[in-house]
Amino acid sequence: MNAESKSPLTGQCLCGDIAFTIECDRANVIACHCGQCRQWSGHVWASINVAVEALSMTRGEDRIVWFRASEFARRGFCPACGSALFWHGDKLDGHAHRIAVAAGALDAPTGLRLDKHIFAADKGDYYDIPAHEPQLAQE
Numbered sequence: 001m002n003a004e005s006k007s008p009l010t011g012q013c014l015c016g017d018i019a020f021t022i023e024c025d026r027a028n029v030i031a032c033h034c035g036q037c038r039q040w041s042g043h044v045w046a047s048i049n050v051a052v053e054a055l056s057m058t059r060g061e062d063r064i065v066w067f068r069a070s071e072f073a074r075r076g077f078c079p080a081c082g083s084a085l086f087w088h089g090d091k092l093d094g095h096a097h098r099i100a101v102a103a104g105a106l107d108a109p110t111g112l113r114l115d116k117h118i119f120a121a122d123k124g125d126y127y128d129i130p131a132h133e134p135q136l137a138q139e
Helices: 035-041
Strands: 009-012 019-022 029-032 045-051 055-059 065-068 074-077 084-088 098-102 114-118
Touching: 035 045, 035 084, 045 084
Parallel strands: 029 114
Antiparallel strands: 009 019, 019 055, 029 045, 045 098, 065 074, 074 084, 084 098
8 A cells, every 4th residue: 555645536437427536545556467357448457446435426326337247246337438447346255345446547646556467377468567567377
């Protein structure tokens, strides 16, 4: 965690129908390279992982569409513009109380930095992960 600032982070989908605030210490960005995240986001899923209670919807909570991606996780997106916004491991021990929020949906400046790459063994064959950045084969 980056102890830089405790001011809230704000964000929204591309069309602005869904907006949110996150009240938390700065969590660093995690890049996930698994096949599902690459399909979901179009490349690498970059997100911050925060407590569910830290996320407050300020607009459009009832508009979020949840897609059941697996037996243990769901993904939330905006049905109007298609923005991928949330990954929630709702049935996975240790993850149900946390939610991953798309780093790209956050309003700048965020003060965030890329912390690590997960599921690096599953990355696409069309790009490289810089060798100096922390990588985990899985999570």
